[in-house]
Amino acid sequence: MTDQSLKTDAEITWCKGCGNFGIFTAIRNAISKLEEKGIKPENLVMTAGIGCHAKIHDYLNISGLYSLHGRDAATAQGMKIANPELKIIDFSGDGNGLGEGLAHTMFAAKRNQDFTMILHNNSVYALTTGQFSPLTEKGWDGPSTPKGSFEPPFNAMSLLIEAGATFVARCFAGKVDHLTETIIKAIEHEGFSFIEVLQPAVPYHAWSEYNKNIEFLESEPKSKEEALSVARNAHRFTLGVFYQINREVYHKELYGDHNPVLNKLSRDKRLNIIRKILEP
Amino acid sequence: MKNDVFTFLVGGKAGEGVKKAGSVVAHIFSRMGRYVFQMDDYMSLIRGGHNFSVVSTSTRWISSQYMNANLIVNFDKRSSQVHNNDIAENGIVVFNSDEQEDVEGIGIPLSSEADKYTMKKLMYGVGAVAILASTIGFKKSEMNDIIKNEYPSGIEDNIKFADTIYDLVKNECENKFPLEKGDKERVIITGNESISLGAVAGGLNAYYGYPMTPASTILHFLARHAKEFGLAVVHAENELAVINMAIGSAFSGAKSMVGTSGGGFALMTEGFSLAGMTEAPVLVVLSQRPGPATGVPTYTEQADLSFALTAGHGDFLRIVASPGTIEDAYYLASEMLELVWKFQTPGILLTEKHLSESSMTVEINVEDAKWAEPKLHQGGEYKRYLNTEDGVSPLLFPPSKEIIKWDSYEHNEHGITTEDAQTIQFMHNKRGKKINALIDYLKNKTTVNITQGEHPLNIFSYGSTYMSVLEALKYGKINPTVIQPIYLNPLPIWELEKFKDQKNIVVEQSFTGQFSNLLKEKAGIPIKAIIKKYDGRPFDPIELYTRIKEVAE
Numbered sequence: 001m002t003d004q005s006l007k008t009d010a011e012i013t014w015c016k017g018c019g020n021f022g023i024f025t026a027i028r029n030a031i032s033k034l035e036e037k038g039i040k041p042e043n044l045v046m047t048a049g050i051g052c053h054a055k056i057h058d059y060l061n062i063s064g065l066y067s068l069h070g071r072d073a074a075t076a077q078g079m080k081i082a083n084p085e086l087k088i089i090d091f092s093g094d095g096n097g098l099g100e101g102l103a104h105t106m107f108a109a110k111r112n113q114d115f116t117m118i119l120h121n122n123s124v125y126a127l128t129t130g131q132f133s134p135l136t137e138k139g140w141d142g143p144s145t146p147k148g149s150f151e152p153p154f155n156a157m158s159l160l161i162e163a164g165a166t167f168v169a170r171c172f173a174g175k176v177d178h179l180t181e182t183i184i185k186a187i188e189h190e191g192f193s194f195i196e197v198l199q200p201a202v203p204y205h206a207w208s209e210y211n212k213n214i215e216f217l218e219s220e221p222k223s224k225e226e227a228l229s230v231a232r233n234a235h236r237f238t239l240g241v242f243y244q245i246n247r248e249v250y251h252k253e254l255y256g257d258h259n260p261v262l263n264k265l266s267r268d269k270r271l272n273i274i275r276k277i278l279e280p
Numbered sequence: 281m282k283n284d285v286f287t288f289l290v291g292g293k294a295g296e297g298v299k300k301a302g303s304v305v306a307h308i309f310s311r312m313g314r315y316v317f318q319m320d321d322y323m324s325l326i327r328g329g330h331n332f333s334v335v336s337t338s339t340r341w342i343s344s345q346y347m348n349a350n351l352i353v354n355f356d357k358r359s360s361q362v363h364n365n366d367i368a369e370n371g372i373v374v375f376n377s378d379e380q381e382d383v384e385g386i387g388i389p390l391s392s393e394a395d396k397y398t399m400k401k402l403m404y405g406v407g408a409v410a411i412l413a414s415t416i417g418f419k420k421s422e423m424n425d426i427i428k429n430e431y432p433s434g435i436e437d438n439i440k441f442a443d444t445i446y447d448l449v450k451n452e453c454e455n456k457f458p459l460e461k462g463d464k465e466r467v468i469i470t471g472n473e474s475i476s477l478g479a480v481a482g483g484l485n486a487y488y489g490y491p492m493t494p495a496s497t498i499l500h501f502l503a504r505h506a507k508e509f510g511l512a513v514v515h516a517e518n519e520l521a522v523i524n525m526a527i528g529s530a531f532s533g534a535k536s537m538v539g540t541s542g543g544g545f546a547l548m549t550e551g552f553s554l555a556g557m558t559e560a561p562v563l564v565v566l567s568q569r570p571g572p573a574t575g576v577p578t579y580t581e582q583a584d585l586s587f588a589l590t591a592g593h594g595d596f597l598r599i600v601a602s603p604g605t606i607e608d609a610y611y612l613a614s615e616m617l618e619l620v621w622k623f624q625t626p627g628i629l630l631t632e633k634h635l636s637e638s639s640m641t642v643e644i645n646v647e648d649a650k651w652a653e654p655k656l657h658q659g660g661e662y663k664r665y666l667n668t669e670d671g672v673s674p675l676l677f678p679p680s681k682e683i684i685k686w687d688s689y690e691h692n693e694h695g696i697t698t699e700d701a702q703t704i705q706f707m708h709n710k711r712g713k714k715i716n717a718l719i720d721y722l723k724n725k726t727t728v729n730i731t732q733g734e735h736p737l738n739i740f741s742y743g744s745t746y747m748s749v750l751e752a753l754k755y756g757k758i759n760p761t762v763i764q765p766i767y768l769n770p771l772p773i774w775e776l777e778k779f780k781d782q783k784n785i786v787v788e789q790s791f792t793g794q795f796s797n798l799l800k801e802k803a804g805i806p807i808k809a810i811i812k813k814y815d816g817r818p819f820d821p822i823e824l825y826t827r828i829k830e831v832a833e
Contacts, residue, residue: 008683010696042679047528050688058697063684065531066697067524068554074521078528078536081512082486086532086678104524107517255512260485261533261677265510267483271646273508274477278644280310280465 006031006041010058017207019199022173023120024056027089029176030183031062039087039187046089047075049096052127052201053120056091070100073108076115077250083261084251087187088115095125098134098154109163109192111250116186116193119156120173122201130204137236156196157231161224161243167193168227169241172214173200174207178239185241191249198237213237220244283368283755284338286416286459287346290408291332291363292355294325297405301353302333303639304409304430306468308416309337310641313462317640317751319345319818324493324577330358339462343605343640344751347820350457351415353408355390372453374411388448397437406431406438410445417455420446469642471606471635471744472497475539475565478613480505481649483621485534486512488522493577494633495539495567519544523551527560531686533677535617535652539565542584543574549592555626556596558686559665559673559711561654562626563617567636570816579816580633582743582789585798588628589769597714599627600769604729604746606635607642612766614649621652622721623714624672630768632789634818635744657682664695667706671713719770727772728765735760737832738779740805741787742768742795748819749787756825760832768798776803785831787811787824 046064048054132149186193217240227243377387413423489499662682685695737760
């Protein structure tokens with residue numbers, strides 16, 4: 001393994017031209033830039049769900065836990081609660097984070113758990129042969145929807161703002177610099193930061209589909225109401241930070257400045273307290 | 281048969297302080313230096329219904345409630361009807377004469393007296409304590425000291441009410457059952473408190489839970505004590521989150537535990553399997569209640585044993601153990617935390633509502649708890665899944681310059697996903713070595729409690745049923761050999777083999793006899809008879825003794 005490139009020696013099995021490569025480049029750029037800013041790579045820990053997005057866990061050379069499909073947001077929260085000094089990056093997918101793991105994503109936002117979820121949105125269950133996902137537009141001709149999908153997709157931006165996320169942005173795997181900068185902002189943000197990354201899965205979607213539609217927000221909305229309104233009305237290819245606010249994070253509400261792993265109570269102290277509790 | 285036990289039973293509606301009255305009475309007995317066992321029977325509702333609390337006490341160690349009560353206080357008609365047959369010979373029944381007439385016993389106008397106070401029905405419990413106080417010969421001043429301590433809100437009203445009730449029953453109850461003092465005062469705790477304290481003593485750092493009876497009180501107890509023990513205690517959105525958070529915390533180096541009942545554990549099995557693959561040390565407290573499905577939420581059963589033994593998809597080591605008494609729950613919780621960290625695999629502390637929520641006087645040697653201490657990386661290149669002699673790879677926690685990768689896919693020693701045939705087999709073998717390592721380790725430990733008897737009969741039981749068996753034998757004054765496997769996976773067949781050619785019976789609380797099947801299939805123990813109970817209620821010692829006698833002959 002070579003630390004400098006932040007790449008492991010695992011064989012990369014994403015399709016040629018996959019949008020995941022853009023995300024992979026951006027996260028490595030972001031980690032290098034964060035190191036210049038004083039955030040050491042060893043303090044960054046990742047987790048990932050299951051799906052094409054999650055393969056990044058094998059490729060990116062930082063520590064982490066390759067979780068189950070949809071459970072990565074819960075894993076991330078457990079990592080953070082145990083040791084709040086760690087900065088957690090959770091790689092998720094549209095099916096992973098808004099299908100199987102929807103409850104965990106919503107509650108991470110509700111609690112303002114301090115970690116970053118990067119949700120690779122390829123609008124399809126790619127690894128399982130192209131079924132429609134929670135972010136797929138109506139009319140998708142997939143193997144599970146032979147007459148075309150008829151469920152409307154979630155709007156990830158408004159959904160996350162409403163649920164309580166305190167940093168909500170959309171990026172595009174084809175705009176690597178913008179993505180890199182947004183990832184840095186998200187990791188630096190204290191609280192639950194969510195980035196939806198539009199990411200073409202080439203067997204299913206052409207880059208041109210994205211390139212011709214991409215546009216940027218003119219300005220960052222100032223209030224939650226404005227952010228919700230912008231998020232609801234914006235085109236699904238609209239990029240930018242939709243919402244950012246400061247709110248007390250979960251672990252501080254839970255135990256203040258304590259750190260369960262670094263400030264462990266000694267065995268003797270524990271036993272003394274237990275003795276007192278067990279006094280008749 | 282003469283019994284050296286005194287039993288108090290109080291029954292009424294939820295919201296009338298039934299359980300509290302039971303606890304106060306239990307404390308009166310323990311302050312007298314006596315041993316106590318309290319069982320609370322309650323329905324899955326907030327107000328109304330029928331709840332009762334049974335407190336049995338003796339000057340010797342007692343490990344069960346007796347349904348045959350010497351003093352019964354019924355707050356309402358329903359309680360009188362339900363407990364009509366529970367009265368012991370020469371026992372006293374006190375009933376609420378505002379609700380019924382023409383029943384045997386001592387009628388007192390409990391409702392109309394209580395209605396004079398702002399707390400109304402909340403006063404009933406105070407009344408029950410007053411009746412008990414009179415019956416066991418307490419002076420009013422002694423009673424009032426207790427009322428002051430135990431019912432601190434509205435003290436004046438409480439004392440006035442207690443005095444009234446005391447006077448109302450005085451003629452018929454006073455000093456009817458003078459109780460001998462015991463040797464010393466002991467603390468009373470519930471099984472869930474014992475489990476919680478044992479886990480903390482063993483090194484617990486984080487607890488995750490989603491409310492589910494009968495495990496919820498672990499969550500409540502640890503949340504209440506989180507600050508003093510430096511714990512993170514989290515009520516998560518569901519059991520899927522609970523187990524995955526615990527695994528995430530283990531990755532960060534926190535000794536983590538979760539607690540639930542059967543239905544919640546069903547949801548956790550996906551993550552339980554993840555713990556098997558990632559070799560995450562996680563301890564699950566599985567407190568059984570009658571199933572299947574929602575079953576009977578506030579009652580007891582032992583029908584999740586087979587489920588626990590095989591929970592989670594795939595081949596991996598699951599450590600399953602069950603404490604036989606509320607005291608043992610303390611030691612076992614610490615030992616299980618030690619073992620899941622020593623062998624980096626998930627474990628289940630299997631128990632039941634009857635142990636979780638019953639309470640008894642205990643004497644715990646606090647320092648006998650085990651301490652979870654994992655094998656740690658000693659420097660150099662790190663491989664999360666390094667193949668070692670015992671299959672246990674050293675742990676390292678972030679932040680570290682070394683790369684630490686835990687993986688839910690099959691993986692190589694670095695924790696990188698693999699589909700390579702040789703590596704798949706290699707890693708199965710690597711994890712599989714932990715099974716024999718654990719068995720070797722357990723061979724030097726107490727894995728089965730065996731009390732050698734004189735009667736040519738062996739009685740097998742596990743979990744809280746062990747307490748019922750011990751009490752039934754004390755009641756009947758017979759002493760067969762009593763065998764209680766603490767470990768259920770791996771089942772300590774090295775300890776059980778000697779019983780193969782003997783007369784064995786099993787006592788358990790499951791319809792299909794899951795524990796009996798385990799003994800037969802895994803240890804080759806022939807079983808002459810199974811005494812089963814599957815009505816949600818724990819065994820009563822007298823009933824159980826009668827059934828043991830039947831099969832013994």
